[in-house]
Amino acid sequence: MKKILEAFVEYIAERSNILQVVSQYTTLNRDKRFYLGRCPLPFHNHSEKNPLVVFPDENFFFCNGCKAGGDVFKFISLVEGISYFQAVELQAQNLGIDFPNELN
Numbered sequence: 830m831k832k833i834l835e836a837f838v839e840y841i842a843e844r845s846n847i848l849q850v851v852s853q854y855t856t857l858n859r860d861k862r863f864y865l866g867r868c869p870l871p872f873h874n875h876s877e878k879n880p881l882v883v884f885p886d887e888n889f890f891f892c893n894g895c896k897a898g899g900d901v902f903k904f905i906s907l908v909e910g911i912s913y914f915q916a917v918e919l920q921a922q923n924l925g926i927d928f929p930n931e932l933n
């Protein structure tokens with residue numbers, strides 16, 4: 830069961846583009862190997878201007894303002910206010926990938 834779950838999370842992660850996901854919430858501008866944008870996270874203090882940084886090659890983001898960081902699912906969970914696992918499910922749905930029956 831745990832193995833199936835881990836494999837599923839990995840499968841969705843491999844098919845997820847963190848740039849494309851973050852771009853749905855904020856405008857990103859390329860700066861060499863990474864992308865910068867205004868942090869869209871709900872708990873971010875928007876009076877301060879430190880940017881959110883996305884590293885597409887590493888499938889990783891980090892905000893210099895609110896110090897949030899992690900992978901694509903972590904981003905979705907924070908921006909949508911849902912759990913990490915719900916973020917995996919949501920991203921799977923967005924990619925049109927069915928949840929494995931073994932996990933239902």
Ligand SMILES: [Zn+2]
Nearest residue numbers: 868873892895
């Ligand atoms: Zn932030």
